[in-house]
Amino acid sequence: MSPKITTELLKQLRQVMKSPKYVQEPVQAYIVPSGDAHQSEYIAPCDCRRAFISGFDGSAGTAIVTEQHAAMWTDGRYFLQAAHQMDNNWTLMKMGLKDTPTQEDWLVSILPEGSKVGVDPFIIPADQWKRMSKALRSAGHDLVPVKENLIDTIWTDCPQRPCKPLITLDLSYTGVSWRDKIVALRSKMAERRVLWFVVTALDEVAWLFNLRGSDVEYNPVFFAYAVIGMNTIRLFIDGDRMMDPAVREHLQLDSTLEPEFKIQVMPYGSILSELQAVGAGLSPKEKVWLSDKASYALTEAIPKAYRYLTPYTPICIAKAVKNTSETEGMRRAHIKDAVALCELFNWLEKEVPKGTVTEIIAADKAEEFRSQQKDFVELSFATISSTGPNGAIIHYKPVPETNRTLSVNEIYLLDSGAQYKDGTTDVTRTMHFGTPSAYEKECFTYVLKGHIAVSAAIFPNGTKGHLLDSFARSALWDCGLDYLHGTGHGVGSFLNVHEGPCGISYKTFADEPLEAGMIVSDEPGYYEDGSFGIRIENVVLVIPAETKYNFKNRGSLTFEPLTLVPIQTKMIDVNLLTQKECNWVDDYHQKCREVIGAELERQGRHEALQWLIRETEPLVRVQ
């Protein structure tokens, strides 16, 4: 990796920062955040502005350019990568280290008195604007919105914003029609006495209208906004995709409908002016509901007194609770996904000893097997295929420079998943194709104990996921081991592989309580820097539990694994497991054998079936 040469680009940017063509007054600093106008985790190439200006293309990072300086804030996952990708015009600001200043403090320390700091108001979330604006103002500076994105003005070969065809999902996949979703949303709006709801997150638009797209890699979403009134529906979307007869039919664009279900299609770019018109027409006590993470531009379109902001939108919360059609779809997707992984692991077992399988080859092979499955759409994230020391890099993605050959001497960690039309998968298995050391088995077994502790946990209705995080760590902690990431995230239903508002992590407190129908991952791990990585991840469904006393009728919950892929017993030190934990593993493997075995049989994949049967033998305690 050689760094991107940015001298000329920075010169150009500094020019437009002073150009009356783009800014009312010169700005002394310009902030380039990571995200897009929808605060997406994954973004399209046209939105990779920070990568364009700096060369650093990690998933998180904020660039700030002033007349004299160019600085990049990123976190520990990316210190090395950012240092490699950026030339010496740039100062790396290592977040989380004690001496690293915040963006605000740094700006205050270097700016001349009374400076203007510019930012694209469509890219910065309202809550972040508020914090930064306050800090700058109290030091005598001003945060100002710069309407035209200054990076776009110098990015001559900027890719087009994608505008790919849409997929319509019928009731057999979604369980609820978009009309019924609108009705439910309006009833939530009535409850909170708001007249308008603005849908800004891409997965929320897709979920609401039972549509999917492919504008962003790995995430089946499309660029759009929606504004839902009590009697109107406005969808802001570009391109001729609304000409597709299937989409027109699905949205009933040409039918005679009750007016309150008539969708008005408007250009993507007109959202701001339309929202401003809504804002201007409000009477006292009429409110507009937005996520508090919506962009500053859209939030400002509504006068402050009329805004109703919440951290989680009613769509985010409704989307998280899967209905029967969705959970059945997720089950089917996970069965197909397990078939592909049985094929892969069977193939690896034969090929790895030959010394010809690299991390990239293994990842490609996994994709090949998945793509053979019905309704496969694409992967759900970049496959983490890592062997030996690469396994300790939690967000590793093999590239030619780091690509390592799998061997019988190293642990192999595969964290991968796919989008199927009926569901989204995300699974991690850690395998050894030779003989693991006692220490590797010991660590693996602690991680497994943590995985089981969460998966088998029983807890009262109303419990938030973060309260379960320590269960995943207890066995590791007893021996002085830990892992520095959360234990689980929400998973969409043929949608984003990471979604809110629930999860299992020590890092959050504002998660919504778990309820039956929610789907999260359970993925504790252990990482030995320079040596190996271990993670065991299932996607699990929250289901009602049966308990002896049932929490005074409050009801109780537990998890059911949707992922049904064997956990390598060779890696388990059985004597470290309790009888209950042994039973959990044996029951889990029995279920894998039954459910996935039947599907392998049906698909005529006999060799993989034999592998599955071998890998799901009951544990044997060696005393």
Add this chain to the structure above:
Amino acid sequence: MSPKITTELLKQLRQVMKSPKYVQEPVQAYIVPSGDAHQSEYIAPCDCRRAFISGFDGSAGTAIVTEQHAAMWTDGRYFLQAAHQMDNNWTLMKMGLKDTPTQEDWLVSILPEGSKVGVDPFIIPADQWKRMSKALRSAGHDLVPVKENLIDTIWTDCPQRPCKPLITLDLSYTGVSWRDKIVALRSKMAERRVLWFVVTALDEVAWLFNLRGSDVEYNPVFFAYAVIGMNTIRLFIDGDRMMDPAVREHLQLDSTLEPEFKIQVMPYGSILSELQAVGAGLSPKEKVWLSDKASYALTEAIPKAYRYLTPYTPICIAKAVKNTSETEGMRRAHIKDAVALCELFNWLEKEVPKGTVTEIIAADKAEEFRSQQKDFVELSFATISSTGPNGAIIHYKPVPETNRTLSVNEIYLLDSGAQYKDGTTDVTRTMHFGTPSAYEKECFTYVLKGHIAVSAAIFPNGTKGHLLDSFARSALWDCGLDYLHGTGHGVGSFLNVHEGPCGISYKTFADEPLEAGMIVSDEPGYYEDGSFGIRIENVVLVIPAETKYNFKNRGSLTFEPLTLVPIQTKMIDVNLLTQKECNWVDDYHQKCREVIGAELERQGRHEALQWLIRETEPLVRVQ
């Protein structure tokens, strides 16, 4: 309990709410919060203004009086008590129920347009003022500070503010002189670049100066404020207690000292004007550090630009980490406390079958035995002595109307503690003096498993206590049982029995990480309404742990019980315990026998020693 008749009082209050003598403009509503000017949990009789105006004397509740209405907000612990104690002038607002409006919403719904809502600015914490003021303003009303407390103007027989003599604590108790504490505080101030620190919490003033008082029952504190500058120390305190030669000597008031350690003693009531003078004299970038829970009056004395507010003060954090002298003192206090409880339980075992021991008699007897111990000062909270169904009332305190006789047929729960000059105790034991039922034993054993899970937990340095809360619940959850309170609170060293900034609770997220030297309680429970209550509470010290892999040198922590009182083995269903849990109980009892046994021997308490030996026999597994 008959309700207090408040018709005349409310009439008087409504008059002064309009009287130009007390208010610049009439106020349409007046708020009477629960606390005192120091945001204390326990308050002196002169501060029980809400109890005076309403009759309701629970520990939490806010009264609001308007021209037409009088309403009281309190939580589930007090619904019954408040209903009994208040006459029908009052509307009870049951917090936590879905249909109960917040104070702000209720005010907005009933006030005429453009109303003024008054409150004593010394009693309302700044963060609460901010929230309420914002809500009222956005509805067109104003929250206004009323300097003279309106309750005090009509409270003709209001008790005097206590002004009792002080106790000086020498180095053998405190480990650090007040001068060194000032030096450490100033270094924290320099780190944050603040010039002044305002000490508003009573226990923080007491800790800083190594003084104790008895102005508030159960809490060895005294009414005072302090303002610490980089070169000045101002102590705001009333009465002739500063004339006491021991206090003068301790504070070196008559010595020739370096000026930066010279304490200026000022009247308690002059804090506001002195602070206003400090505020008026500040230059740009000079800051004043306050708790964000300090009163609105004191916070407002410092112009906004000069305030530095934090949820935990540096004193709060320093106070929580006990030094060797303090932990040794706490150990001594807990040994004495255990001696008293061995005597008590031995006495109860003989007396209860006679049917003559009531909850009040048992509580008095506990106090009697404690008062025989060296350096006993007072109880650390009102003894919870409860049998049978009373045990299910978590904050129960026996009064003649509810006083129940202990019997061999009911579970007895005793939650009690004391202030000794060398430390503060807080211990709960649940005993049966006859034969417990299988169900009672089952519940007790789950609670015990939770208690052990926390007490024996190993966790990495930097872990916050709230991450351990679920460990205490896991065994209960497995069977569909739970308890609706936190698992532990910080404990002061001859100071308040409840103190921040650490604890073990699902309810908080902003607690400070646990570190070696901190002291917390470990007190899971289970409550069967109308039937019994179970709680097992030890005070535990955070200590370094030994682990196999030591968290990559991050270090690890665990707990050591300071409380050494037998846990009744008769209540344990041994077959529900793992071998590890059995060993924990046996080791704990062995330690009780050795440490407390030696002290009982030394004090010649032979009968109690025999009881201790009987109660600390190893567990026997009946297969």
